[in-house]
Amino acid sequence: MNEKYKTSLKEKGWAEDKFDSIENLKEKLYQLSQSFGTPKSSRKSISAIQEIKPTRSSSARPNTLSKIYSDKAFPLHVDTAHWCLPSRFCIMTCLNPGSENRETVLLDFKKVALSTAERNLLKNALFRVVNGKESFFSTILSDDRSFIRYDTGCMIPLNEDSKRAVELMNFIQKNNNLIELNWDIGKILIMDNWRILNGRNTAINSDNDRTLLRVLTI
């Protein structure tokens, strides 16, 4: 891994850069991702290099944020929260920033100030993590692991505690300064998916031309 990325990932949990040219972005992204682990597709049926576009609810897969929020803003979440061990790094580039040029938002959860009671709530509130035959029960935080698991698309609150945990996560999103990242063609974003929550800002008009490429590594 490039030293420049390593330092930024250690300090901030994410790094940005730009490819020298905008030719062959898919190949370049895949090649770059290999220095962050083994690329893995988020579903069996798709390639490890995934094209991400705003998708309307009617054509979205079940238990995804697109199904709930359609092509509107996405709340903060980590990618592949439905995996027992979520993807380690998420490496993205942009094919088209879209007509609305809307930002990706990030929050370094490591820097979020939580009281003991709040941390305990996130460690104890149980969710059903929906992933077909591989569904399981989990919490947002745990003493046994260093990563955060959170995605309202696939994590269903099981009781009052978990509903309070979702409220707390919404409060955190509203009351912390989120990093807003604008996209341009060939820009690179590398996220430590074990500590960075990501989301998408809202758009006034539909921007189905916004196209990002994503590779997840394990």
Place this chain on the structure above:
Amino acid sequence: MKISITPALSHEALYNKSKLYIKRGLQAKHNKNGEEYQLWASLALELLAKFSLSSIHPSLIADPTHQNSIFAACCVKSSSDIKTIPAKTLFDRLSHILEKFDTRVKNFCDQLSLQRNAELHSEYLPHLLKKIFLILYYQ
């Protein structure tokens, strides 16, 4: 391809499921539904036992006669069909590694598991189950 552990063998998933069943059991107890309480408790106990062994290594709870499960325990996925060891083996293994899991506790767990199976698989009424709980409670 190497993957993360499957939920059926993951100690975190097993622990959380056990915690959920304990909550459901306590809710049943609160609602004065003794039989349901005992059923949830026996399920939670088995999951908790699996969690303890899986924390050491998932292969300790994978069915050794089932190839897919052995691969899955080593994070090599071949199928989502996972089989785990029976409760009796589970409690035998726990008694081997935990000093406090002595013969008395092991017998209690074995009995609870047998009664649970009787409840689920036959017409048998689990009177003994109640008795076992009372014995443990007063100990």
